[in-house]
Amino acid sequence: MMDILYEKVCRPLFFRMDPEKVHEQAIFALRLMGKVPLMHTLMRRYNASKGKPVRLFGVDFPNHVGVAAGFDKDAQAWHLMDALGYGFVEIGTVTALKQPGNPRPRVFRAVKEQALINRMGFPNDGAEQIAARLKADLRKHKRHLPLGINIGKSKIIPIDQAVADYTECFLALADYADYMVVNISSPNTPDLRKLQGDTYLPDLLGHLQKTNRERAKKLGQNPLPLVLKIAPDLSYPEIDAILTHIQQNEFAGLIATNTTVARPPQYHLPAETGGLSGRPLSQKALDIVRYIALRTEGKLPLIGCGGIMDTADAGRLMDAGAHLLQIYTGMIYHGPFFAREIADSLSWRQRDWV
Numbered sequence: 001m002m003d004i005l006y007e008k009v010c011r012p013l014f015f016r017m018d019p020e021k022v023h024e025q026a027i028f029a030l031r032l033m034g035k036v037p038l039m040h041t042l043m044r045r046y047n048a049s050k051g052k053p054v055r056l057f058g059v060d061f062p063n064h065v066g067v068a069a070g071f072d073k074d075a076q077a078w079h080l081m082d083a084l085g086y087g088f089v090e091i092g093t094v095t096a097l098k099q100p101g102n103p104r105p106r107v108f109r110a111v112k113e114q115a116l117i118n119r120m121g122f123p124n125d126g127a128e129q130i131a132a133r134l135k136a137d138l139r140k141h142k143r144h145l146p147l148g149i150n151i152g153k154s155k156i157i158p159i160d161q162a163v164a165d166y167t168e169c170f171l172a173l174a175d176y177a178d179y180m181v182v183n184i185s186s187p188n189t190p191d192l193r194k195l196q197g198d199t200y201l202p203d204l205l206g207h208l209q210k211t212n213r214e215r216a217k218k219l220g221q222n223p224l225p226l227v228l229k230i231a232p233d234l235s236y237p238e239i240d241a242i243l244t245h246i247q248q249n250e251f252a253g254l255i256a257t258n259t260t261v262a263r264p265p266q267y268h269l270p271a272e273t274g275g276l277s278g279r280p281l282s283q284k285a286l287d288i289v290r291y292i293a294l295r296t297e298g299k300l301p302l303i304g305c306g307g308i309m310d311t312a313d314a315g316r317l318m319d320a321g322a323h324l325l326q327i328y329t330g331m332i333y334h335g336p337f338f339a340r341e342i343a344d345s346l347s348w349r350q351r352d353w354v
């Protein structure tokens with residue numbers, strides 16, 4: 001009922017406006033709801049999913065469906081996303097340095113194709129400010145959902161200084177995360193994807209894991225699960241190399257995938273540069289998840305992301321070997337009750353992973 005209302009009434013209105021403006025208003029509306037605790041509670045109850053809890057890399061997730069990175073870049077609404085039926089939230093991408101991102105407009109819809117193209121370029125308030133926001137919010141709000149923090153390279157930092165830049169960002173934010181994601185796969189920061197190659201990746205992963213362990217030892221805690229987010233544009237040999245580095249550095253898992261720079265010819269898409277998400281990404285993300293699950297015999301925790309536009313897409317990604325899912329573009333096309341619908345559709349799946 002509410003989803004039909006969204007698709008027939010709200011979406012046509014929203015889709016007349018600039019996508020980024022609509023996004024800002026959605027965050028504003030969520031924050032407004034958060035100011036009325038009763039409203040938040042009612043929404044949380046209304047949207048409570050029948051989804052089953054999942055334990056993955058030592059973290060308990062109330063259901064399989066999370067918000068992908070990029071929706072709450074500045075950690076403004078993460079503590080309210082349970083009201084939309086989500087089982088976890090990933091904020092960011094956060095960079096060590098505050099930065100404005102690319103000039104607007106930088107998000108484009110291809111409505112008939114159920115797709116988005118974005119070239120945001122990691123606009124965000126920077127690690128220090130976001131850490132302060134998380135600290136203040138965690139004092140005020142109970143943590144209902146596991147929180148992932150996705151970190152990336154600051155634009156002005158050259159690639160050969162990326163390790164120090166990621167490490168600074170990691171240390172600023174680690175206190176607030178249930179898991180940390182190392183994003184080396186966004187197409188909109190020059191050179192970022194080069195970090196996926198053998199020249200840079202072993203050093204980056206090794207250093208971050210070392211920092212993670214030293215910090216944990218100092219605090220008398222367990223190290224945080226470190227997760228790598230990869231692009232869908234990698235070849236299978238490149239994925240194999242990444243899997244080796246992941247295993248050597250004992251990363252906890254992978255997120256597959258980020259947006260694609262490919263433009264599948266069967267889709268009519270605006271001639272804009274940037275990362276493509278939504279329906280045209282579904283098959284590629286599925287192929288990559290299936291490949292990784294086969295290569296790792298289902299033992300590597302895998303978060304499937306990319307082109308989940310209906311419950312069938314979600315089921316296929318889970319069947320291919322994903323342990324958890326994340327959505328972004330699907331929520332833009334199907335509205336605030338989409339996460340619950342997906343989580344409910346997976347409620348018969350009860351698997352425990354560590």
Ligand SMILES: Cc1cc2nc3c(=O)[nH]c(=O)nc-3n(C[C@H](O)[C@H](O)[C@H](O)COP(=O)(O)O)c2cc1C
Binds near residue numbers: 150186
């Ligand atoms: C507008 C927009 C901004 C995004 N920003 C980020 C980001 O900052 N960091 C990141 O790792 N992924 C980012 N993504 C990628 C998503 O997290 C996700 O990997 C991708 O969109 C595929 O999922 P989807 O087809 O469900 O949207 C962004 C996606 C969109 C559409």
